[in-house]
Amino acid sequence: MKYMQIKSPLTNSLNVVLEQEIEVNSIVKGYQDWLQIDVSRYFGELKHIQIYRCNDTGYRFYYPSNLEGDEELYIKLQNFPWYYVDWKWEYEIVSKAILSKDPVLEIGCGRGVFIDKMQQTGAICRGLELNESAAKRGREKGLDIFMETIEKHAKNNFGKYDVVISFQVLEHVFNVREFLQSSIEVLKPEGKLIICVPNNDSFVKYAKGWVTNMPPHHMGLWNEESLKSIQNLFPVKVTKVYFEPLSTYDWYYHVHSEIILSFLDNRNKILGRIVRRLSRIIRDPSIALLKIFSKLIHSHSIIVEFTKL
Secondary structure: OOOOOOOOOOOOOOOEEEEEEEEHHHHHHHHHHHHOOOOHHHOOOOOEEEEEEEOOOOOEEEEOOOOOOOHHHHHHHOOOOOOOOOOOHHHHHHHOOOOOOOEEEEEOOOOOHHHHHHHHOOOEEEEEOOOHHHHHHHHHOOOOEEOOOHHHHHOOOOOOEEEEEEEOOHHHOOOHHHHHHHHHHOEEEEEEEEEEEEOOOOHHHHOOOOHHHOOOOOOEEOOHHHHHHHHHOOOEEEEEEEEEEHHHOHHHHHHHHHHHHHHHHHHOHHHHHHHHHHHHHHOOHHHHHHHHOHHHOEEEEEEEEEEEO
8 A cells, every 4th residue: 555646536635555466458348248338448558457545534436536437338328227226225215315306416317317306296306417308208208407507507507506416427527526516505494415326335346347347337436434524625514324225126135145155255265155055945045144134234336315504
């Protein structure tokens, strides 16, 4: 570990530490093998990329800063049925925080599934989306969707909304300070800022080869500590925190199962072989065990609700 002259994108401080270097070839191969997507052009001539940790907040981020995916990447990803799900755990949780007649802004609204549902309950909804095809599908349903960044939107919409939401968006952004500042600027006093991101203190941290948690898809690695630190940097306070339960999606069990089996293989090869042989008889004993304790295990996502001061 060594300190470098790299600034935290959350604080603009130099108080960061290099945690890890990752071979670009392994990332490119992972995207190709799993998703059949060639991401090599996003890395240029780079041989390695880095993960830095902001010591002031616990926020971890990828570097260099210019690795963010573009619309072409998201057009390819949206062809997978798991990428844009019609209704998710976080939608259900956040829907309960929205009142009829609330002006609501969703940043990164996709094709507008959530704001469409909220409008049916009487909320006044608007969405921001940079994926042209997704935005077009939402507008075809009559939804109020703009193709612009939150930074641009904030210039003409100061103090307009009661609720500002981003579902699985902040982890894709490198310039998170500007994103958060603009998100708060468009809120009314005592308005709610609600952020949902992958929780990198959940099983996610054990999935070392999970390439969609790396550039060009993800640029930051959030957890409860780093999310809560936002209240020390901006005029907001944390009011609620929600952790997604493991039982939400069946594929989470399978990810956990592979993590457990890999852990056993690395620690005790004999025990690992025994469990794998049992899995052929009982289908998957590690999944069965996980389902028993699923309510105690934090799964993929975390939601933090802030109130503007």
